[in-house]
Amino acid sequence: MTLEKMDDFILKHRDDYLNQLFNLLKIKSISTNEDEIRHCANVLKSEMETLGLDTQLIETGGNPVVYGELLNDKNRFTLLIYGHYDVQAVEPIELWDSNPFEPEIRDGRIYARGAGDNKGQLMAQLLGLKTYQALYGELPINVKFIFEGEEELGSVHLAEFVENHKALLEADLVYTSDGSSHNSGDPLILLGVRGVLILEMTAKGADFDNHSGNTGNIVPNPAWKLMRLLNTMRDDDGNVLVDGFYDKIRKPSDKEMELLKRLPYDQQDIAEKIGYEDLDMDGASYYHKLTMEPTFNIAGIESGYTGKNAKTIIPSTATVNMDIRLVADQDPEDVFKKIEEHVKEVDPSVTVTYKGAMRPSRTPAELEIVQAVTDAVAHAYGKEPLVQPSMPGSLPDYVWTEILNTPSIIMPYANFDQHNHSPNENLKVENFFAGIKCTCNLVRELGERNV
Numbered sequence: 001m002t003l004e005k006m007d008d009f010i011l012k013h014r015d016d017y018l019n020q021l022f023n024l025l026k027i028k029s030i031s032t033n034e035d036e037i038r039h040c041a042n043v044l045k046s047e048m049e050t051l052g053l054d055t056q057l058i059e060t061g062g063n064p065v066v067y068g069e070l071l072n073d074k075n076r077f078t079l080l081i082y083g084h085y086d087v088q089a090v091e092p093i094e095l096w097d098s099n100p101f102e103p104e105i106r107d108g109r110i111y112a113r114g115a116g117d118n119k120g121q122l123m124a125q126l127l128g129l130k131t132y133q134a135l136y137g138e139l140p141i142n143v144k145f146i147f148e149g150e151e152e153l154g155s156v157h158l159a160e161f162v163e164n165h166k167a168l169l170e171a172d173l174v175y176t177s178d179g180s181s182h183n184s185g186d187p188l189i190l191l192g193v194r195g196v197l198i199l200e201m202t203a204k205g206a207d208f209d210n211h212s213g214n215t216g217n218i219v220p221n222p223a224w225k226l227m228r229l230l231n232t233m234r235d236d237d238g239n240v241l242v243d244g245f246y247d248k249i250r251k252p253s254d255k256e257m258e259l260l261k262r263l264p265y266d267q268q269d270i271a272e273k274i275g276y277e278d279l280d281m282d283g284a285s286y287y288h289k290l291t292m293e294p295t296f297n298i299a300g301i302e303s304g305y306t307g308k309n310a311k312t313i314i315p316s317t318a319t320v321n322m323d324i325r326l327v328a329d330q331d332p333e334d335v336f337k338k339i340e341e342h343v344k345e346v347d348p349s350v351t352v353t354y355k356g357a358m359r360p361s362r363t364p365a366e367l368e369i370v371q372a373v374t375d376a377v378a379h380a381y382g383k384e385p386l387v388q389p390s391m392p393g394s395l396p397d398y399v400w401t402e403i404l405n406t407p408s409i410i411m412p413y414a415n416f417d418q419h420n421h422s423p424n425e426n427l428k429v430e431n432f433f434a435g436i437k438c439t440c441n442l443v444r445e446l447g448e449r450n451v
């Protein structure tokens, strides 16, 4: 009954809801487009004010955060919802079938830059709240929204913002709808992310490239140096040999292992999608490797000459770029130090340069709130969501779990093929409305649990 009531209401307000989203989608809030960013933040602020949210723009070192809250009772549950109103650039524009800032519905999909990433998802959150208010009146929980304007730049000031506004942001749960739902179309709940450490190592030989005959056997070749070093860092089975690399890794719990086993796995389909037909492992190992194990990836190596014809030189430098995905509770700084120590011991002439990092996060699957959200999502969608203990990629989810010290759940509302960051970005209309219903039902069920 309750859920049908939501469906009816959303259906009745379909055009209104789409219009509200379209207003936001028309604003060219590309992260680097300062005027449009400010305009978008202000439009969002007034949208939130009409919902009765106490809203403010808060300055950061870059684009402002739009923060809004609707507080009822300190003793009640507080939900903090995160999203971002900035969007990616649109190039190459000629590959779009319609204007990226003139939203258009074709074949049941809303086409526009930001449709899925992330304006459609954040509007679904706001309209979910609106739907709740229209159907039931006062909210049964406290709700806070934080919408940032720099996600597409790597959330440059988010950690600092959270650090400086801990009291304002205090909550029982952080809830994010960003990214895409599962390939199968099933709702997907993510309980964390892998972190990442990016670094560069450079070996040096002579001061400049040398003639390989005239100085062959005389000046050292840095490409060999670098390869020798790399071979001391990882064995043939993929185990990282850097002392202490695995020390801080949190062991997956029984519950997490069980969740991994439940995730759908079609080896042949995946093999085709990733262009690697030799893929040969069971689903549990596949997901374990993607969510519970760090990587030690060479992203690129550069040295000497690899062009057409021959150029007989001894290169003067060899450089490797590495990105190392980290899992809870590895610490990028600590791992970087350990790598430095390893290099110093094996070949002190090689320089190691830190290029950036993001910490991993993982909210324990055993928490009661995880089950409560899973149930609310299941009821809204009429099917059990897939629960993945971590996403293989990286997002700044640690700002919630570590800085704010609050559990965090990511529940993407957008379709798998939303083409975010690409031409013809889209959000299925049904996904938009399902998201609105999901937020509305989440607020309702969290409220019932509360009393």
Ligand SMILES: [Zn+2]
Pocket (backbone or CB within 6 Å): 088, 117, 152, 420, 421
């Ligand atoms: Zn994005």
